[in-house]
Amino acid sequence: xxxxxxxxxxxxxxxxxxxxxxxxxxxxxxxxxxxxxxxxxxxxxxxxxxxxxxxxxxxxxxxxxxxxxxxxxxxxxxxxxxxxxxxxxxxxxxxxxxxxxxxxxxxxxxxxxxxxxxxxxxxxxxxxxxxxxxxxxxxxxxxxxxxxxxxxxxxxxxxxxxxxxxxxxxxxxxxxxxxxxxxxxxxxxxxxxxxxxxxxxxxxxxxxxxxxxxxxxxxxxxxxxxxxxxxxxxxxxxxxxxxxxxxxxxxxxxxxxxxxxxxxxxxxxxxxxxxxxxxxxxxxxxxxxxxxxxxxxxxxxxxxxxxxxxxxxxxxxxxxxxxxxxxxxxxxxxxxxxxxxxxxxxxxxxxxxxxxxxxxxxxxxxxxxxxxxxxxxxxxxxxxxxxxx
Amino acid sequence: xxxxxxxxxxxxxxxxxxxxxxxxxxxxxxxxxxxxxxxxxxxxxxxxxxxxxxxxxxxxxxxxxxxxxxxxxxxxxxxxxxxxxxxxxxxxxxxxxxxxxxxxxxxxxxxxxxxxxxxxxxxxxxxxxxxxxxxxxxxxxxxxxxxxx
Numbered sequence: 001x002x003x004x005x006x007x008x009x010x011x012x013x014x015x016x017x018x019x020x021x022x023x024x025x026x027x028x029x030x031x032x033x034x035x036x037x038x039x040x041x042x043x044x045x046x047x048x049x050x051x052x053x054x055x056x057x058x059x060x061x062x063x064x065x066x067x068x069x070x071x072x073x074x075x076x077x078x079x080x081x082x083x084x085x086x087x088x089x090x091x092x093x094x095x096x097x098x099x100x101x102x103x104x105x106x107x108x109x110x111x112x113x114x115x116x117x118x119x120x121x122x123x124x125x126x127x128x129x130x131x132x133x134x135x136x137x138x139x140x141x142x143x144x145x146x147x148x149x150x151x152x153x154x155x156x157x158x159x160x161x162x163x164x165x166x167x168x169x170x171x172x173x174x175x176x177x178x179x180x181x182x183x184x185x186x187x188x189x190x191x192x193x194x195x196x197x198x199x200x201x202x203x204x205x206x207x208x209x210x211x212x213x214x215x216x217x218x219x220x221x222x223x224x225x226x227x228x229x230x231x232x233x234x235x236x237x238x239x240x241x242x243x244x245x246x247x248x249x250x251x252x253x254x255x256x257x258x259x260x261x262x263x264x265x266x267x268x269x270x271x272x273x274x275x276x277x278x279x280x281x282x283x284x285x286x287x288x289x290x291x292x293x294x295x296x297x298x299x300x301x302x303x304x305x306x307x308x309x310x311x312x313x314x315x316x317x318x319x320x321x322x323x324x325x326x327x328x329x330x331x332x333x334x335x336x337x338x339x340x341x342x343x344x345x346x347x348x349x350x351x352x353x354x355x356x357x358x359x360x361x362x363x364x365x366x367x368x369x370x371x372x373x374x375x376x377x378x379x380x381x382x383x384x385x386x387x388x389x
Numbered sequence: 390x391x392x393x394x395x396x397x398x399x400x401x402x403x404x405x406x407x408x409x410x411x412x413x414x415x416x417x418x419x420x421x422x423x424x425x426x427x428x429x430x431x432x433x434x435x436x437x438x439x440x441x442x443x444x445x446x447x448x449x450x451x452x453x454x455x456x457x458x459x460x461x462x463x464x465x466x467x468x469x470x471x472x473x474x475x476x477x478x479x480x481x482x483x484x485x486x487x488x489x490x491x492x493x494x495x496x497x498x499x500x501x502x503x504x505x506x507x508x509x510x511x512x513x514x515x516x517x518x519x520x521x522x523x524x525x526x527x528x529x530x531x532x533x534x535x536x537x538x
Contacts, residue, residue: 304425306449307401310392314402332425343422344447380407382418382427382447389422 003316004362008202008294008355009151009179010320014245015204015356021248022206025241033238034227043240050247054211057250058177058196059187066212066230067243071178071199072102073223074212077234078174078195079106081220082143083115086172090140096120096128097338098155099147102197103176104334107145116140125287126155126339130165137169144173148180148196152335152351153286154295156184163192172218178202178210182253183261183292194218200242204356205249209242256356264354265293267363271352272296274367279374281385285336285349294354297336299345302384303377308350311373317366319352344389393450396484401450406460410443415511417503419496426452426493428500430460434508437468444500451490452497458482459497468505472518474498499526 014022025046031039033047052062068074079093095107097119107117118136120128128146137144144166149156159175166173174195180186182203188196196213200206214220214233226235253260275298276282285297300308305321312319321333336346354363378384393401413431420427426448433441442460446453458479463471476494480486486494506524509516 302447304448304452307453310401310450343425347425347447380404380445380453382420382429382445389427 001316002362002365004318004358004366006317006319006352006354006358006362006366008358009154009292009351009353011201011207012204012355013357014201014206015249015252017252018205018245018248022241022245025244029240033240034229043238047238047240047243050243053247054198054250055213057181057186057254058198058213059189060213061216063231064188064213064216066214066234067238067246068210068212068234069208069239070210071100071176071197071202072210074197074199074210075100075102075176076106077212077220077223078197078214079103079143079145080110081223082172082174082195083110083113085220086142090138090142092116092118092138092140093143093145094118094120094133094136094141095145096122096147096157098122098126098150098152098335099145100151100176100178103145103147120146122155122338124340125290126150126153126335127287127290128157128162130158130161133162134165134169137165137171141169141171144171146173146175148175148177148186149184149292150286150335151179152333153297153339154179154292154353155287156180156290156292158290159191159193166194167192179292182250182257183294185257188213188215195220200246200249203249203253206242206245209239209246211246260356261293264356264358267358267360268294268296268352268354270360271354271363271367272298275370278367278371282374283345285339285341292353294358295351296353297349297351299341299349300374301345301348302381302388303348303374304381305347305350307377308348308373311377312366312370315369315373317369319350321350342389344383392487393454394484397450397454397486400454400457400483404444404453404457406443406457406464407445407453408443409445410441413443415504415508417500417505417507419500419503420448424492424496425449426496428452428456428496430456430497430500430504432463432504432508434468437514439463439466439468439471448493448496449490451486451493454483455479455486455494455497456500459494459501463501468508468514468516469518471501472505472516474501 031043033044051065055062055065172194176197178199181198194215199210224235281301283299332346410431414434415432418429429445431443444456446456476498479494
């Protein structure tokens with residue numbers, strides 16, 4: 001049976017070129033970059049080159065890249081680090097209701113310590129209002145953290161405009177760019193970003209490595225205490241193979257960015273058009289104008305999400321749902337709720353993400369199978385056009 | 390590592406008694422947006438025996454599989470015997486459900502009871518198994534009850 005992976009926002013396979021560069025760092029190039037002899041010094045030099053490659057993808061200076069263990073660590077560090085660094089200035093953070101849990105749960109953690117957090121609403125397309133953002137700013141505000149691209153609906157925020165507002169009010173601006181990296185052009189200088197979270201495994205690099213961009217002049221305390229690695233700002237022996245893989249993935253992402261965007265957005269548009277025309281009552285969630293090129297989030301009204309996913313899995317198709325009964329928590333997607341979807345639509349929504357290895361044949365197969373699956377589930381659903389909750 | 394056992398998957402992928410029924414003698418539906426499942430069970434009843442049962446369910450794998458076994462198990466049973474079936478019987482028949490999915494089987498039990506209640510009300514029947522049954526009980530009450538167990 002054909003296996004069709006349509007969940008590139010969850011994670012990506014490591015590209016062959018990436019793996020090839022990584023492998024020697026497990027064996028012959030095993031040196032510790034802190035050591036003062038041959039293989040250690042070589043590792044130190046390779047680490048510096050890797051840092052430069054990641055920096056190049058986002059228009060940063062190599063000294064502004066700090067490697068972490070994942071995107072979640074970068075989010076935690078940026079937000080908690082700012083809270084600690086700016087405690088004397090104020091205790092107010094502005095973020096949005098549709099952030100990743102890495103951000104939301106970090107903010108909730110700080111709220112328990114007495115920090116105040118404003119969670120901005122988003123419109124039906126998932127974009128924040130710049131006016132509401134500016135109105136939320138107080139003398140106490142120390143950080144604006146708004147994600148670049150949403151992981152569920154793919155909506156791209158007006159990052160440049162947010163950067164301008166942050167600069168005008170002299171507030172640090174952090175963005176979680178885990179889904180944006182390698183999928184939308186990013187120039188941290190042009191966009192006015194002070195801190196930015198990244199992850200390797202979303203751009204065909206390995207899991208277990210991420211980075212935080214921290215603009216020169218922005219100083220936050222260490223999150224990990226220990227040795228003098230990462231310019232004394234993130235202790236712990238460097239994950240050399242991971243970092244080398246991240247750098248290669250970043251290099252490839254930079255070289256292929258336009259081609260990658262064009263290819264996956266064409267397949268995505270075709271996929272969405274076929275499903276919305278061949279099936280009745282399928283809604284597109286999010287914003288087709290400002291969107292991740294490979295993301296589509298669809299509501300298959302009257303068919304339930306987990307049932308859809310498991311039927312798709314049985315036909316070799318992998319996608320995801322942020323909803324409901326799929327986990328022990330019974331928590332419906334906070335993102336879909338924030339864009340105003342009623343619960344029954346949230347329960348019927350699926351995220352698909354197309355990536356570099358997706359072919360037209362894959363997409364055609366997925367369309368055929370999904371049409372059959374949706375028709376079957378709707379055939380014995382308690383709901384239909386005439387009857388909903 | 391599958392989420393459900395083979396028996397649950399079989400009832401979920403190829404559910405028995407799924408779909409609509411012409412001129413049912415009784416219909417019961419149960420569910421809520423909070424939990425995300427809705428079940429409707431239709432019955433054909435002759436001489437107080439359930440001769441046919443169909444379901445229509447909007448819900449997860451566990452909800453669909455529970456609907457399938459519930460309709461299968463009540464067929465051929467008297468109304469009183471069907472009322473004695475609980476969600477535990479459905480879970481046993483399925484060979485177990487993951488913890489967070491137990492509540493879906495409660496929905497099936499409630500939908501069956503509501504359908505029989507519907508029949509009993511229309512036909513002036515007094516059934517021992519319906520004593521104390523509240524057809525308007527909030528689904529959430531059951532949800533919480535199960536979570537606390």
